[in-house]
Amino acid sequence: MTMFRLTICALLALMLFATVGVAADLTDSLKLGKADMKSVGVLTFGPDGVLFAGDSMGGQIFAIDTQDRTASTATAVEVMGLTGKIAAMLGTTADQIAVNDIAVNPASKKTYVSVSRGIGVNAAPVIVRIDTTGKLEALSLDNVKYASVVLPNPVNASTGGRGGNARLQAITDLAFVDNRVFVAGLSNEEFSSTLRAIPFPFSSVDKGTNVEIWHGSHNQFETNSPIRTFLPYKVNGEQTILASYTCTPLVKVPVASLKAGSKVMGTTIAEFGAGNTPLDMIAYSKGGKNFILMSNTSRGVMKFSADGLETFSPITKQVPDKAGVPYETIATLTNIMQMDQFDSQRAVVLDRTGDLRTVALP
């Protein structure tokens, strides 16, 4: 009887793990080979150590198995002069590289940095991984499990793209939500808002759909505009995209409304002032309350409450300076170029002097 029970238990356990193994691992669809990136910019982590990376020059999104799944309880990382160290590792100087983005693996707490080695269009893409002791290593792209999807960029049928297609889309942000990769981009030609939702695993037939998000405005005009950065966030239990724009900082859009070919109206819930472009957003909880931290080009790092975002009325008329969701500027966080969440209490920041460090979430 005991033996029978044990066998049943073992079978049940086997079935459970088998189910989990098949259904839950994001790396299953990835194939071993050379991830032929033309450039590497925006980074974000999905589950199972999968790193999503935007390749603006190649017009592609990559999913890479970093094989970096070992959980870490580390609470800090610090690399002074990171930019110079990465440059040296690549055999050059800091003025000859560009650090494009950082992303922290939520399990291992290792920081991944996307870098361009060189200053011309032929700059080489490199991903550098930094462990919590500050050790740097390059992530090999030559022999990794990966998948990629090419973003559509149609050319004139009459010329067949003779002379090349000059249109490129700078991929400005990426997120993995409910088995879809959301991609925000900014074209070098038309000025429009496109948020692309691509099903994952990537497929050659379904490259996702573009959703045009408009926001009701300010005075009496509806407009659309490129999304600069966005954050998937549940507002009152509803999966939402909080999108920051090049002109109007915060708009919320329910993910359920993002259907192909439709004109989606986002709700403007905050304006954070002039002469500023948002860079990164992270969400966290502290003292039982929820907050969002947003870094900016010229207005420092802002913190605002993420509780009750549904209660703010849409901004529908001109406001004198800032309006909607109130915020505070964090005086201790200045000159932040890149930011990502490290753990529930900390963020990793890279400042303009090239120093990487963890900071307590305010």
Add this chain to the structure above:
Amino acid sequence: MMLSVLARGVLAACLLLFIQSPAVRFDSARNLFLLENWTGAGQLPADRYRDIFQISVDAPDVPAMLGQYRVEGGALVFAPQFPVQPGVKYRAVARIPGSTPITALIDIPKAVVKPTTVVERIYPSTNVLPENQLKFYIHFSAPMARGFGYEHIVLRDQDGAVVEVPFLELTEELWDPEGRRFTLFFDPGRIKRGLVSQQQLGISLQEGRRYTLSIDKGWKDAQGNPLLADFQKVFTVGPADRQPIDLRAWTVREPAAGTRNPVTLVFPEPLDHAILQRDLDVMDASGAVVNGGVTIGPEEKSWVFTPDVAWKQGPHTIRLGTAIADLAGNMINRPFEIDVFDKIDEDLLHSKYVFPFTVK
């Protein structure tokens, strides 16, 4: 005589010793760092290569350079992952067990190159722009460096005063794939009505005034060389254009059958140069694509299509893409900003337009 022979022998022995001493050098033709004349290289396990021969940029507290080691012709060879950078000094250190470390500093000279790259042109080419002008395209004669653009661009009004933060400055920068065309958007927050940016800073361009867009020659090309010369575009500003593109105002110059004369679309206002080049197609009566080449007419007020083979008689259409826009970003039947009291039907936003013409 005896002394001389002895001296020669000593010299030869020293020379032999010198030749056979381990030495470090850089082979510039092959982009390789070599540790030569060390007999131990062949017996060294691969995981020890890095301990024995270390190559880095010559700077304090920096990690070793990325690259691959191998033993080749008895020498321990390091092939850096990337070519060495002119103007950078490298440090190669060989730490052979039982010997004093050998350090070589390798200076890669920077070639002095005469600047040759210039700004070739800026679109729009017209010198009268609407108050809500959306963007400029700056075309260079050679590929440029990325990441430094905005610091070399300045907009001044007719009094010489600098217009503060008129442009959208994006860390990504917006280049074409060749790195020869830079897209410079005006800050949309100062163009769109009702936004905080416009209220605080005002509109960037004011009707009736003259402005100068200056590109300074400090902007480096992809080779790291400055431009040959500064560049300026002087323009005056007219009223804001908030009207959608109206196809009824367009005309077509039809070609004759049996010729390769172009078909020309003429518009009453300049349109976006880049989008005109890629967002129109020509179809014959059967709906088949007609292959050919496109040029854009003076002041971007016409689109000229020359077919690869002679026209066949009959009806044709020019298929217009949805991205076609004027200088202020207004599109066909769709203004840049939509007045909510004058709602535009959603279907209209995704409509495709065609412009018919006949080849006689």
